[in-house]
Amino acid sequence: MNEKASQPPTIKLEPRLSGLAKSATLAINEQSQALAAQGKQIVRLGLGQSPFPVPAVMLRALQLNAHQKAYLAVQGLPELRLAVSRYIERTEGLHFTPEQVLIGPGSKELLFHLQLACDAELLLPSPSWVSYAPQARILGRDMQWLPSEPGQPDLDPDVLDRYCRQQPARPRLLVLNYPNNPSGSSPEPDRLQAIANVARKHHVMILSDEIYSGLDFDNQHISIARYYPEGTIISNGISKWAGAGGWRLGAFIFPTTLESVLRSMVTLASESFTSVSAPIQYAAIHAFNDNEELRDYLDVCRRLLKALMFWSWRILESAGAQVTRPRGGFYLLPHMEALRDKLDIQSSQALCQYLLDNTGVAALPGTAFGRAPDELCVRLACVDFDGEAALAAMRELPIGTEPDAAFLLEHCQPTVHGIQRIAACFQG
Numbered sequence: 001m002n003e004k005a006s007q008p009p010t011i012k013l014e015p016r017l018s019g020l021a022k023s024a025t026l027a028i029n030e031q032s033q034a035l036a037a038q039g040k041q042i043v044r045l046g047l048g049q050s051p052f053p054v055p056a057v058m059l060r061a062l063q064l065n066a067h068q069k070a071y072l073a074v075q076g077l078p079e080l081r082l083a084v085s086r087y088i089e090r091t092e093g094l095h096f097t098p099e100q101v102l103i104g105p106g107s108k109e110l111l112f113h114l115q116l117a118c119d120a121e122l123l124l125p126s127p128s129w130v131s132y133a134p135q136a137r138i139l140g141r142d143m144q145w146l147p148s149e150p151g152q153p154d155l156d157p158d159v160l161d162r163y164c165r166q167q168p169a170r171p172r173l174l175v176l177n178y179p180n181n182p183s184g185s186s187p188e189p190d191r192l193q194a195i196a197n198v199a200r201k202h203h204v205m206i207l208s209d210e211i212y213s214g215l216d217f218d219n220q221h222i223s224i225a226r227y228y229p230e231g232t233i234i235s236n237g238i239s240k241w242a243g244a245g246g247w248r249l250g251a252f253i254f255p256t257t258l259e260s261v262l263r264s265m266v267t268l269a270s271e272s273f274t275s276v277s278a279p280i281q282y283a284a285i286h287a288f289n290d291n292e293e294l295r296d297y298l299d300v301c302r303r304l305l306k307a308l309m310f311w312s313w314r315i316l317e318s319a320g321a322q323v324t325r326p327r328g329g330f331y332l333l334p335h336m337e338a339l340r341d342k343l344d345i346q347s348s349q350a351l352c353q354y355l356l357d358n359t360g361v362a363a364l365p366g367t368a369f370g371r372a373p374d375e376l377c378v379r380l381a382c383v384d385f386d387g388e389a390a391l392a393a394m395r396e397l398p399i400g401t402e403p404d405a406a407f408l409l410e411h412c413q414p415t416v417h418g419i420q421r422i423a424a425c426f427q428g
Contacts (some may be wrong), residue, residue: 076103107250179328214241
């Protein structure tokens with residue numbers, strides 16, 4: 001037999017996205033795991049996964065609903081959509097019906113479908129979360145970074161206005177995320193009002209990514225939808241403030257003026273993910289419903305995070321870094337320009353490699369969040385500690401007592417050691 005003739009034909013397909021790298025957050029997590037498997041002591045401040053357990057009320061609901069096996073409605077379980085609409089009304093004072101809510105397998109997936117449904121230029125404040133821009137690239141959408149000065153991460157409405165004036169009629173989608181990943185900042189109400197005024201003037205649709213809203217340290221989160229209700233889609237979910245990232249459930253809440261976008265996304269969902277896992281949807285009702293157990297959980301999480309993030313912010317600032325004061329979540333974006341000449345480091349990627357090699361701290365470079373490659377900043381996710389044990393210790397504190405440095409040193413390791421090691425780079 002002819003050997004050549006017996007070989008199967010070669011299939012030649014050119015990967016359309018061959019130049020696209022893996023998500024930076026997932027890549028650093030895998031690298032950290034590989035180094036730990038080699039016996040190296042790594043402080044994992046790269047992946048932004050909540051350190052806290054899923055609230056017990058949600059776990060019980062998941063157990064009770066493990067038998068749920070039917071395909072649910074594409075738009076989501078009606079009881080869950082009702083709970084989400086009531087959650088937004090309770091926290092933001094904004095009224096929505098269940099018909100204005102779309103449930104998806106994580107807000108990340110819903111954002112992808114939103115960009116697929118809308119032929120619009122994506123506008124991103126710099127810095128912004130790592131996956132917004134790659135999604136636009138995957139879909140072939142135009143994307144524009146809106147610059148900010150180091151240490152001032154909140155979007156400047158004048159920057160937005162100047163850019164939109166260049167092509168006034170162009171459809172645009174602006175993504176705002178706050179409390180912000182990667183900086184932990186949140187715009188003041190007057191800044192949100194000014195951004196809303198510019199967006200309304202230029203007919204810019206806003207996706208307000210509020211996945212960290214429940215972790216606003218003072219529980220004072222304000223949605224820009226209060227100021228621009230007709231043009232804002234609110235995004236939320238259970239991955240951050242409910243510690244359930246692996247459950248993969250997010251929600252978009254649409255104004256009636258954007259019902260056509262909602263309908264398009266429901267159609268896309270019907271042909272892609274069909275519906276979110278039924279047991280997860282039934283359990284998630286208890287994340288959005290008002291109950292004392294969840295209120296207590298969130299109160300303790302916020303108090304602990306506020307103490308840890310303020311302590312980390314002060315340590316890094318006093319060492320010589322430029323760091324925005326955090327207002328929620330578990331991220332910091334220190335600018336470490338003082339290390340450029342000291343360590344002969346010229347890029348954020350090289351700075352991250354130096355930290356990993358010399359301090360054992362895994363972090364993400366600022367360039368992954370839209371900062372210039374030569375800007376020496378890194379994103380720190382202060383989540384490498386036993387969140388369940390830390391919450392238990394918080395509940396043992398006397399009433400009216402907030403966690404101090406001694407508490408953090410005992411209960412928030414190895415994160416605290418990681419922050420101290422980074423600070424030591426300025427002094428060594």
